[in-house]
Amino acid sequence: MIKHFLDLEWKQFTRSASFGKSVALKIIMAFFALYFIAMFLILGVAMYPLLKETLPEKDPFVVFNGFIFFWILGDLVLRFFFQKLPVMSVKPLLTLPIKREKVVNFVLGKSALSFFNFLPLFAIIPFGITLIVNDYDVSSIAFWMLAMVLITLIINYLNFIIESLTAETELAFLPIIIVAGSLFALNHFEIINFADVLSNGILAIANNPLFILVPIAILAVVYYFNFKILRKKLFLDSSLKSKVQEVHASNMEWTRFFGDVAPFMQLDLKLIWRNKRPKSSLMLMVFGVLYGLFFYPNPVYQDMEFLFAFVGIFVTGIFLINFGQFIPAWDSGYYKMLMSQNIKYKQYLKSKYTLMTMSVIILFVLSIPYVYFGWKILLAHFAAAIYNIGVNTYVILLGGSFNRKKIDLNQRAAFNFQGTGAVQWIIGLPLLILPIGVFALANYFFSFEIGILVLILLGLAGIIFHQKIMTFITNKYLASKYKMIDAFDQDN
Amino acid sequence: MITTTNLTKKYNSNLVLNIENLDIPKGQSFGLVGNNGAGKTTYFSLLLDLIEPTTGHIKNNNILVHESEAWKPFTSSFIDESFLIGYLTPEEYFYFIGELRGQNKADVDALVSKFEDFFHGEILGQKKYLRDLSKGNQKKAGIVAALIGNPEVIILDEPFANLDPTTQIKLKQIIKELAQEQGVTVLISSHDLMHITDVCERIVLLEKGEIIKDIVTSEATLKELESYFAGTQAV
Numbered sequence: 096m097i098k099h100f101l102d103l104e105w106k107q108f109t110r111s112a113s114f115g116k117s118v119a120l121k122i123i124m125a126f127f128a129l130y131f132i133a134m135f136l137i138l139g140v141a142m143y144p145l146l147k148e149t150l151p152e153k154d155p156f157v158v159f160n161g162f163i164f165f166w167i168l169g170d171l172v173l174r175f176f177f178q179k180l181p182v183m184s185v186k187p188l189l190t191l192p193i194k195r196e197k198v199v200n201f202v203l204g205k206s207a208l209s210f211f212n213f214l215p216l217f218a219i220i221p222f223g224i225t226l227i228v229n230d231y232d233v234s235s236i237a238f239w240m241l242a243m244v245l246i247t248l249i250i251n252y253l254n255f256i257i258e259s260l261t262a263e264t265e266l267a268f269l270p271i272i273i274v275a276g277s278l279f280a281l282n283h284f285e286i287i288n289f290a291d292v293l294s295n296g297i298l299a300i301a302n303n304p305l306f307i308l309v310p311i312a313i314l315a316v317v318y319y320f321n322f323k324i325l326r327k328k329l330f331l332d333s334s335l336k337s338k339v340q341e342v343h344a345s346n347m348e349w350t351r352f353f354g355d356v357a358p359f360m361q362l363d364l365k366l367i368w369r370n371k372r373p374k375s376s377l378m379l380m381v382f383g384v385l386y387g388l389f390f391y392p393n394p395v396y397q398d399m400e401f402l403f404a405f406v407g408i409f410v411t412g413i414f415l416i417n418f419g420q421f422i423p424a425w426d427s428g429y430y431k432m433l434m435s436q437n438i439k440y441k442q443y444l445k446s447k448y449t450l451m452t453m454s455v456i457i458l459f460v461l462s463i464p465y466v467y468f469g470w471k472i473l474l475a476h477f478a479a480a481i482y483n484i485g486v487n488t489y490v491i492l493l494g495g496s497f498n499r500k501k502i503d504l505n506q507r508a509a510f511n512f513q514g515t516g517a518v519q520w521i522i523g524l525p526l527l528i529l530p531i532g533v534f535a536l537a538n539y540f541f542s543f544e545i546g547i548l549v550l551i552l553l554g555l556a557g558i559i560f561h562q563k564i565m566t567f568i569t570n571k572y573l574a575s576k577y578k579m580i581d582a583f584d585q586d587n
Numbered sequence: 588m589i590t591t592t593n594l595t596k597k598y599n600s601n602l603v604l605n606i607e608n609l610d611i612p613k614g615q616s617f618g619l620v621g622n623n624g625a626g627k628t629t630y631f632s633l634l635l636d637l638i639e640p641t642t643g644h645i646k647n648n649n650i651l652v653h654e655s656e657a658w659k660p661f662t663s664s665f666i667d668e669s670f671l672i673g674y675l676t677p678e679e680y681f682y683f684i685g686e687l688r689g690q691n692k693a694d695v696d697a698l699v700s701k702f703e704d705f706f707h708g709e710i711l712g713q714k715k716y717l718r719d720l721s722k723g724n725q726k727k728a729g730i731v732a733a734l735i736g737n738p739e740v741i742i743l744d745e746p747f748a749n750l751d752p753t754t755q756i757k758l759k760q761i762i763k764e765l766a767q768e769q770g771v772t773v774l775i776s777s778h779d780l781m782h783i784t785d786v787c788e789r790i791v792l793l794e795k796g797e798i799i800k801d802i803v804t805s806e807a808t809l810k811e812l813e814s815y816f817a818g819t820q821a822v
Binding site for chain 2: 429504580
């Protein structure tokens with residue numbers, strides 16, 4: 096049976112319209128994966144000597160175990176944003192003589208093979224080996240490594256439970272951040288010292304292998320919970336028939352201000368507001384605005400001026416990147432209709448452009464309080480906003496004309512926690528790297544002000560040639576019209 | 588109104604449609620029948636410029652459909668559910684289509700109110716999104732949306748499928764009225780030979796992409812088609 100499932104997965108991958116693009120993306124992903132593997136390997140090998148040097152009076156093994164609590168917290172948050180439960184279209188399988196348990200076990204089993212679960216091994220194994228080389232007891236280190244693997248798997252399944260519990264809510268990412276944040280705070284202010292408790296627990300496993308049963312039991316429990324959640328979703332009426340939503344209508348007369356673009360803007364606003372997936376990109380704006388707080392309060396970054404441009408582009412452009420890269424796939428469900436309707440392509444694209452520009456302006460205004468950390472930051476954000484409006488919006492619209500992957504807004508398929516995956520962030524990279532590179536060069540060879548000026552000039556050039564660029568992009572879309580219609584007609 | 592000349596469509600080397608010549612005059616109700624894979628939907632898709640012709644062309648009111656977009660203002664269609672926007676309510680969808688076709692809300696309201704009977708109280712004022720309606724109700728909304736904005740050409744693919752018997756009968760009346768009283772050119776395809784002979788003045792039978800029969804509908808047409816599809820008559 097598993098062989099059949101694997102076969103289906105392979106066919107789904109190779110036969111989809113976006114196959115070519117997926118392969119290119121997969122290659123980029125592979126580079127990232129290799130990078131992380133290298134980092135973890137270095138970490139694993141260097142850990143022992145490093146700890147020995149910095150804290151010579153302490154046992155490196157004990158010190159390392161003290162970090163595990165933070166690793167678990169960080170890993171949980173990261174996975175929440177980047178790791179999604181493998182998607183499988185189960186509807187056709189439901190009526191076939193296949194036990195539901197089998198489908199669920201397959202999906203859960205497949206998730207255990209995720210890259211996220213292998214990554215820690217690259218640090219844990221070399222570290223374990225160096226420990227053994229340095230005369231630690233072989234069997235206790237072996238059990239310690241086993242415990243680490245079990246913890247990784249526990250995090251893996253715990254993440255899916257959290258995701259499925261929060262998937263229905265709108266600010267899905269808030270609970271995880273609040274919980275992780277408060278656990279961290281409780282620990283940090285030593286109200287409850289989780290790090291020590293956990294560290295002692297793991298040391299206990301190393302000393303007495305019998306305790307390994309504890310993580311095994313926890314793993315069994317989280318797996319069982321996942322199993323139950325998914326098993327419940329495997330019925331037609333619970334997952335395939337979505338809840339009927341009550342409509343909140345508003346006529347949005349203010350969009351009339353934008354003239355003939357108005358009907359499309361209304362449509363886009365409804366699209367964003369009424370569908371879970373685009374709505375999450377709206378919610379990410381909150382996260383985006385606060386992003387600067389990771390950097391600016393830290394005096395280390397005060398002199399790294401190229402960073403201001405990076406944060407600026409990111410903060411003012413987070414909606415643009417998130418929403419923009421799925422143009423026109425957001426409309427893929429009814430693309431055929433749009434193409435046979437009496438519409439001007441240019442208006443359609445203009446609406447998306449207006450929407451993204453508005454988001455940049457709003458985000459810039461919201462980011463003005465960062466001036467508290469220095470006027471240079473405000474200036475950098477302003478330049479970044481102009482650049483986003485004048486260059487990045489076009490780049491992302493142009494990129495959209497190569498878009499061949501359908502988005503199913505109705506998302507009736509089970510297991511479909513559509514949201515932000517790692518792939519989505521990678522597409523955003525050129526939008527970030529290019530301006531930062533330009534700025535960093537100008538900043539390095541000339542001055543901060545010149546760097547700002549270059550970004551603003553590039554942005555202004557884009558704004559001045561708006562009509563020309565839009566016509567060019569429109570023609571690109573027209574040229575790939577048939578291909579897009581064909582691709583959006585396919586299910587995967 | 589619609590002239591098709593030397594039209595072919597090939598997928599790889601597989602010829603799926605080959606129409607040398609087909610003229611549909613203004614105000615005709617035109618029916619397309621044929622088994623699965625006969626090329627009905629392919630023809631409609633070509634007519635709407637959703638796919639590219641391999642050779643030949645279609646002229647809609649003397650406009651080449653795959654070169655100009657000037658046919659769009661007077662042509663409307665409903666091919667399948669992918670023509671609907673799932674996250675809109677039926678009213679919003681009608682207004683949106685109306686706006687694209689240069690109609691204000693009052694115009695759309697006036698038109699839609701004529702179809703209250705057809706909707707059977709299950710479409711308007713339900714506070715439901717289109718995606719939450721049943722397949723049949725979605726189809727009703729789609730068909731009515733295709734009537735917005737006084738189109739001169741209306742294309743409906745399989746309009747009778749998924750509809751309940753009451754609605755099928757009402758739909759037949761609507762189509763007849765459009766062609767006879769308002770001079771609209773209506774193109775429909777169907778597997779239901781009864782309905783299509785009832786509604787259409789002219790029926791073209793496709794098989795493997797070729798026109799096999801081109802009949803002006805009469806009393807004998809239904810029998811003729813039935814015996815053809817039963818395979819009892821030599822072509």
